[in-house]
Amino acid sequence: MELQSKINAMQNGGKLTVMSGQQIKSLIEAGTLWLKTNQQIVNALNVFPVPDGDTGSNMLLTMQAGWNEIASSQEENAGVILRSVAQGALMGARxxxxVILSQFWRGFSRAMDEQPVMDLTLFSKALTEAKNTAYKGVVRPVEGTILTVLKDTANYVESELIACSDFKDLFEKTVQAANQSVDRTPELLPVLKQAGVVDSGGKGLFFIFEGFLRWLNNEPLDINPNIVEIKPISLMSQEEEAESIEPGQDxxxxxxxxxxxELxxxxxYDRLSDIGTSIQVGEGDGMYRMHIHVPTENIYAPINYIMGLGTVTKVAIENLIAQMEDIRKKKQSEFTLTPVEEGQISVVAVSPGDGISRILASLGVGSIIKGGQTMNPSTEEILNAVNELPTDKxxxxxxxKNIILAANNAITQTDKTVAVIRSKNVPQGISALLRLDPDGDFEKIVEDMNSALLDVQSGEITIATRTVEINGVQVNEGQIIVIHNGDLVLSRNTVEEALIAFLEEAKVEDYERITIFYxxxxEEAEVKRMVELVQEKYPDHEIEYHYGGQPHYFFIIAIE
Known part of the structure; x- marks a missing residue:
């Protein structure tokens, strides 16, 4: 990434009013880098206080997929470069x-189709087309989200275009409009105001635009001195599970x-950024904890550096490559997928944990994609799973719920007969899967599966990562919280209290069966103890529990 040399060659003391394909390539690189630098800020803007906010990660992976399509390209045509970015973002959307960001690039590139260069007017037109395409890609657009930020920015840039003499002026107005729109999102979406945050997707889009401006201003893109922060040590490991292992993170x-x-x-942070990536710093009980990913040659560099700052009390080193390999092998060996014959109906299912994957496989799933709240699969992953099955149904x-759009996106890219069941959680997915008949009528099976979504109530029990009040529910950081059919409904001090309170909230006495995925x-012994308490309270109910293996969530519960 030779950004500095590209910037120097581009500016050359004059005003930039036209961009070639290679300059747009640098622009995409800058937006991606700045989003990566601010990824955790976007992730932290999760409305619910759950440890799985992943908007920043999803947007970054989508941008990186677009960037990967042009990383080695020497193409000078602006339209060709942007078309490649759009295709990469579409297939990598998570x-x-x-998905909305990929639609942004789809519309943007459409406006630039066959254009050899991009001038100020074309940029404005491309923003407008990006806005229109993104809105069309969402069935029920909600204001106060990334869509609003895109709309406000495109409209403002169009109105101010005549006052801009070069791209520096234009990008300054773009960033200004995006920032003001992001700040306004809580006034449009009450749940944001209740949580005391702005929209995370809109904030991610702002950082992409700000990356464009920083590129022109020759400002650093790999570190932001304004976001250096210390978090509680107890929360450091929770966010790490959402991270992907990149090359060089050995x-x-x-x-x-x-x-x-005083630290x-x-x-x-500056010194650590020279050593590695995924830097986190936590504080607690009078000490600090530093976390970093490093290549093999730098394995002892952070330790030696910190020894010069004070007293090292504990060091832990984990081989990330070996861990990833173990996970891959474990995934391949833990379950057997249902064989699929040509002409049969097969199912592609997304699973958040190894135990849940085994259950899905036992119920007839033909392909399983690992993913969930902290790891949304991309459009391409879903499309590949569909295309690899030896059937056209x-x-x-x-x-x-955060994977449905990517699934809908995937089915537009295949010639097979494919339907997306809008299962928003694992209990709904399992309920739908029980209606599968591989040799049945496709339309009838789809209809039956959709109706099965209404047969089950779902619950999710996890730990709060922020203090907030939502829908009248007061939550303190570190408390146990319960999500009922997608809504935050209560908080308690222990998992046991939360489980019992949820069953009362869901009026479980009106149902017959309780299934708990832990x-x-x-630990299983703790789960077993709690299940016995539930059985004592509801002796007439059929209660079972299974290892789900999902991260972050103590329990995923199905009530039928």
Missing amino acids: GNSG FEVVVDFVPKN NLAPF VIILPNN GNNI
Whole structure:
């Protein structure tokens, strides 16, 4: 990424009023880099106080997919470059925010089709077309989201175009409009105002635009001195699970230390950024914890650096490559998928945990994609799963509301007969899967599966990552919270209290069966003890529990 040389060659002391394909390539690179630098800020703007906010990760992965399409390209035609970006973003889109961002680039590139260069007017027209395409891509657009930020920005840029003499002026107005629109999102979407946050997708789009401006201003893109922060040590590991392992991230190094003097965070981060990536710093009980991913040659560099700042009390080193390999092998060996014959109906299902994958496989799923709240699969992953099945009749179970858009996007890219069942959680997905008849009538099976979504209530129990009040429910950071059919409904101090309160909230006495899928953050013995308590309270109910293996969520519960 030779951004500096590209910037110097581009500016040459004059005003930039026209961009070639290679300059747009640098623009995409800058927007991607700046979004990556601010990824955790966007992730933290999760409305619900759950440890799985992943909008920043989804948008970044989508942008990186677009960038990968042009990373080695020497193409000078602006329209050709942008068409490649749009295609990459489409196939790499993850989550609702990623799908909308891919539609942004689709519209933007459409306006630039066959254009050899991009001038100020074309940029404005491309923003407007991006806005129109993104809105059309959402069935029921909601204001106060990334869509609003895109609309406000495109409209403002169009109105101010005559006052802009070059791209610096234009990008300054673009950033200004996006920032003002983001700040206004809580006034348009009450749930944001209740949570005390702005829209995360809109904020991600703002950072992409701001990356464009920083590129022109020759400002750093890999570190933001304004976001250096310390988080509680107890929360550091929770966010890490959402991270993907990138090339050069061979080892994870965690160092606990007590500094000799007051820790100056800005230069501390600067030095660590020279050593590795995925830097986090936590504080608690009078000590600090530093987390970093490093290549093999830098494995001891962060330790040696911190030893010069104070007393090192504990060091932990994990081989990330070996961990990823173990996960891959484990996934391949833990379940057997149902064989599919040509002409049969098969199912592609998204699963958040290894245990849930085994259950889905036992119920007849032909292909399983690992993913969920913290790891939304891309459009391309879903499309590949559909195309790899040896049949032309496929049903997709997203099992997460944030994956439905990507699934709908995927089916537009295949010639097979494919239907998406709008399962918003695992209980709904399993309920729908029970209606599968591989040799049945496709339309009838799809209809039956959709109707099955109404047969089950769902519950999710996790831990709050922020103090907030939503829908009248007061939540303190660290409390146990319950999501009922997608809505935050209560908070308690223990998992046991939350489980019992949820069953009362859901009026479980009106149902017959309770199924609990427990996550990888709670021991089976503890689960068994709680299940026995539930059985004592509801002796006439059929109660069973299974290992789900999902991260973050102690329990995913189905009530039927």
